[in-house]
Amino acid sequence: MDVVSPELNILLPDEIMDTEAIVMDDDPPAESPTASGQSQPSDDAPIPMETDVLAVPEIVSLCSDATPTQRTQALTTSITTDSTLCSTTSATQLLLTPSIASSSPLTLRPATASTLTSTSPGVVSLTSGGLQKLSANHQIILNKVASSPGADTTRSPGTTTITPGGQKFMVTAIGKSGQSIVLQLPHTGSKPGSGQGEAKAHPQHFKVLTIGGRTDLKPVMVGQAVSSASQVSTLQAQQLKTVQIAKKTQVSSAGPIKFIITKAVNNKGLTAQTSVSNVITGRVLSTSSPVTSPRTITLSETLSSSSKIAISPLKSPSKLTVVSVASQVPNSPQKSVSLPLNMAHLGQQILVQQSTATSPAKVVSSHSTPMKPVQTVTVGGPQFKTIFPLSTSSNVQQIQVPGSRFHYVRLVTATTGSSTGQAGSHCTNSSMTAKPMVVNTAQVRMSVPIIPAQTMKQVVPKPLTSSGQLLTTQTQQRLIMPATPLPQIQPNLTNLPPGTVLAPGSGNMGYAVLPAHYVTQLQQSAYVTLASSSGFPNPTGIQTQARLPLNGLSTSDAASRPRKPCNCNKSQCLKLYCDCFANGEFCQNCNCTNCFNNLEHETERAKAIKACLDRNPEAFKPKIGKGKEGESDRRHSKGCNCKRSGCLKNYCECYEAKIMCSSTCKCVGCKNFEESPERKTLMHLADAAEVRVQQQTAAKTKLSSQISDLFTRTTPSITSGGGRMPFTFVTKEVAEATCECLLEQAEQAELIQQPQATAERMILEEFGRCLMRIISSAGKTDCPSINC
DNA sequence: GAGTTTGAAACT
DNA sequence: CAGTTTCAAACTC
Numbered sequence: 027m028d029v030v031s032p033e034l035n036i037l038l039p040d041e042i043m044d045t046e047a048i049v050m051d052d053d054p055p056a057e058s059p060t061a062s063g064q065s066q067p068s069d070d071a072p073i074p075m076e077t078d079v080l081a082v083p084e085i086v087s088l089c090s091d092a093t094p095t096q097r098t099q100a101l102t103t104s105i106t107t108d109s110t111l112c113s114t115t116s117a118t119q120l121l122l123t124p125s126i127a128s129s130s131p132l133t134l135r136p137a138t139a140s141t142l143t144s145t146s147p148g149v150v151s152l153t154s155g156g157l158q159k160l161s162a163n164h165q166i167i168l169n170k171v172a173s174s175p176g177a178d179t180t181r182s183p184g185t186t187t188i189t190p191g192g193q194k195f196m197v198t199a200i201g202k203s204g205q206s207i208v209l210q211l212p213h214t215g216s217k218p219g220s221g222q223g224e225a226k227a228h229p230q231h232f233k234v235l236t237i238g239g240r241t242d243l244k245p246v247m248v249g250q251a252v253s254s255a256s257q258v259s260t261l262q263a264q265q266l267k268t269v270q271i272a273k274k275t276q277v278s279s280a281g282p283i284k285f286i287i288t289k290a291v292n293n294k295g296l297t298a299q300t301s302v303s304n305v306i307t308g309r310v311l312s313t314s315s316p317v318t319s320p321r322t323i324t325l326s327e328t329l330s331s332s333s334k335i336a337i338s339p340l341k342s343p344s345k346l347t348v349v350s351v352a353s354q355v356p357n358s359p360q361k362s363v364s365l366p367l368n369m370a371h372l373g374q375q376i377l378v379q380q381s382t383a384t385s386p387a388k389v390v391s392s393h394s395t396p397m398k399p400v401q402t403v404t405v406g407g408p409q410f411k412t413i414f415p416l417s418t419s420s421n422v423q424q425i426q427v428p429g430s431r432f433h434y435v436r437l438v439t440a441t442t443g444s445s446t447g448q449a450g451s452h453c454t455n456s457s458m459t460a461k462p463m464v465v466n467t468a469q470v471r472m473s474v475p476i477i478p479a480q481t482m483k484q485v486v487p488k489p490l491t492s493s494g495q496l497l498t499t500q501t502q503q504r505l506i507m508p509a510t511p512l513p514q515i516q517p518n519l520t521n522l523p524p525g526t527v528l529a530p531g532s533g534n535m536g537y538a539v540l541p542a543h544y545v546t547q548l549q550q551s552a553y554v555t556l557a558s559s560s561g562f563p564n565p566t567g568i569q570t571q572a573r574l575p576l577n578g579l580s581t582s583d584a585a586s587r588p589r590k591p592c593n594c595n596k597s598q599c600l601k602l603y604c605d606c607f608a609n610g611e612f613c614q615n616c617n618c619t620n621c622f623n624n625l626e627h628e629t630e631r632a633k634a635i636k637a638c639l640d641r642n643p644e645a646f647k648p649k650i651g652k653g654k655e656g657e658s659d660r661r662h663s664k665g666c667n668c669k670r671s672g673c674l675k676n677y678c679e680c681y682e683a684k685i686m687c688s689s690t691c692k693c694v695g696c697k698n699f700e701e702s703p704e705r706k707t708l709m710h711l712a713d714a715a716e717v718r719v720q721q722q723t724a725a726k727t728k729l730s731s732q733i734s735d736l737f738t739r740t741t742p743s744i745t746s747g748g749g750r751m752p753f754t755f756v757t758k759e760v761a762e763a764t765c766e767c768l769l770e771q772a773e774q775a776e777l778i779q780q781p782q783a784t785a786e787r788m789i790l791e792e793f794g795r796c797l798m799r800i801i802s803s804a805g806k807t808d809c810p811s812i813n814c
Numbered sequence: 815g816a817g818t819t820t821g822a823a824a825c826t
Numbered sequence: 827c828a829g830t831t832t833c834a835a836a837c838t839c
Binding site: 590592593594595596597601603604605671675676677682 | 832833834835836837
């Protein structure tokens with residue numbers, strides 16, 4: 027089984043990762059030899075795409091770690107978090123969708139709970155109550171909601187659950203044997219273990235729910251999971267489906283939380299060699315509502331702290347990062363979870379907060395806000411202030427601004443839990459579209475980037491780190507945004523730029539709204555301090571840090587989304603002239619002078635943002651957006667106004683964005699259209715130049731490698747006593763002798779009146795002989811001699 | 815690297 | 827809204 031380690035996965039660009047699950051879903055059932063003729067029509071149904079999200083709202087892959095315990099813990103954590111968030115929820119359901127649509131939703135038993143308990147060795151059932159560790163053999167048996175009676179389950183490890191008339195759902199633990207989790211469709215009263223051995227008697231459609239592990243689950247992996255259940259043969263004869271868990275959560279509403287298991291879809295036989303990359307495993311926790319496109323939540327890990335809470339999306343893709351940093355305990359590495367969400371729909375809400383450890387944490391120091399006092403936890407020396415650990419859904423309010431690409435969350439005091447319905451917040455989650463993501467951890471750091479649907483159709487699995495345990499510890503909450511209405515600010519919330527920071531003293535309530543990359547910038551800034559001061563082991567620190575985008579730096583993320591440092595002089599980087607400011611980023615590693623685009627000038631920055639928004643409410647919205655229906659996917663929202671460049675230079679924003687000019691442009695003499703020969707020529711030249719650059723880069727790399735290798739090999743001879751570098755043998759005397767030999771050869775050629783070509787050949791041959799003699803002499807003595 | 819050109823942003 | 831100015835990036839030499 028070829029399993030890529032999460033450490034490698036984390037290095038993969040999000041764009042790549044994003045495409046995994048859905049690509050897999052596109053595999054037509056007909057391609058599956060084993061599926062043909064055995065699969066039920068519903069099982070063969072095409073995988074729902076974005077437009078089908080009614081059936082497959084969300085895909086959730088839980089955890090991604092290497093160890094079964096970590097995976098299960100991650101799952102447990104996730105479930106716990108959800109349930110915690112939805113404290114008012116009366117029921118929690120696990121739904122199996124989509125093609126399995128015929129089957130009734132699975133409900134975590136009991137319906138009112140969403141925690142995992144270990145009922146028997148090797149079997150884990152979902153029950154209410156506190157979380158319990160999963161047994162060694164991780165099997166989760168889920169009851170089918172309103173489904174066929176006569177539940178059949180397995181009690182003993184290594185067995186799979188087969189429902190008499192229902193479907194079998196297997197939750198695999200990333201291809202590791204003995205870790206499969208079986209979601210049992212049979213319903214009521216069924217207890218695990220009762221149905222052991224029935225699997226063979228009732229060929230069913232297996233839905234493989236992958237929890238934890240890699241996203242590139244392959245049939246082999248499934249087979250292993252099945253093998254652990256001692257039912258390989260049976261499964262091979264059955265249609266196997268992969269099921270992903272989709273989670274739908276509601277923050278403030280009293281509605282039930284539903285875990286929707288969407289099919290990941292692999293109708294192919296277990297023995298098929300086709301890739302089952304569509305099985306999202308481990309690292310992804312995606313949520314969505316049935317009426318919206320799939321969201322993805324990426325679980326990732328960082329070990330850094332930031333001083334501010336950032337809630338705002340990136341420009342493109344829009345990412346909203348909410349960082350939750352809680353008090354840390356030595357030996358308990360801080361974990362971070364980044365949850366990219368697909369937010370094409372309205373009502374998205376993200377929420378999670380961050381606290382800081384050693385960073386300035388201006389938010390914490392906000393006096394004018396109703397924030398609670400910072401909870402300071404002293405842990406073995408360094409103090410960590412827990413600022414925004416989320417605990418319950420009642421503590422989080424969604425502030426949804428219609429038409430805004432910014433998603434805000436209001437955090438209410440932890441003790442009240444009655445923040446719903448407060449003025450100024452659109453946190454009524456009665457709508458299915460509202461999908462708050464709440465992270466309930468004290469030691470879990472979560473970032474929740476939101477990615478627009480058009481930019482992300484796929485679950486973006488991000489691996490937990492090797493130590494990816496998720497700890498669920500409730501801590502005291504802090505307010506990011508005031509629970510009171512924000513009459514002055516809210517009108518602008520719709521268009522707040524990524525990076526809006528409303529600092530105390532600016533007449534606002536003292537909160538900060540930052541874009542995702544702001545947070546990462548801060549995280550990176552605080553990373554060293556945190557890591558060094560805390561003394562925490564950080565096996566993934568480098569990895570995490572490498573992924574942090576930083577303006578002007580060549581981190582992996584920055585490499586994928588590079589941006590030049592600005593050179594502003596007069597604008598103080600507080601005008602849209604400044605790309606950093608316009609992109610909602612802090613200036614960092616820029617060449618600007620008199621820069622105010624930083625945390626030290628929050629007040630000025632806030633004013634500047636407000637001024638920009640006053641001039642243009644959409645000043646901070648992406649200029650390159652989705653075009654009208656039938657038009658190109660990407661187009662400039664305003665259009666360019668070029669007059670001299672012909673729209674074929676980077677002066678033109680359309681050309682710079684590598685898009686065609688559209689009807690919205692007011693350019694003169696535009697040559698940036700599809701059929702433009704000038705444009706085509708430029709494109710070809712650009713492509714050729716790019717190829718050349720790549721080749722040059724490759725050549726340089728190779729040359730550097732060779733030189734390095736040469737020195738590596740020759741250095742020992744130097745240091746090992748008397749050895750000399752090869753070129754040291756070409757002394758002045760040797761060179762002169764060689765030249766004499768060549769001149770002699772030339773004279774001879776001239777004497778015999780050889781043509782020039784022959785003469786040159788003779789000289790070259792002589793030169794070759796000289797070199798050979800040099801080489802030969804070098805091997806014998808330190809003073810080679812050249813004799814013609 | 816300095817100077818010029820360009821067009822978006824800012825201003826009037 | 828149109829014209830002008832300011833600004834920083836893109837470009838040229």
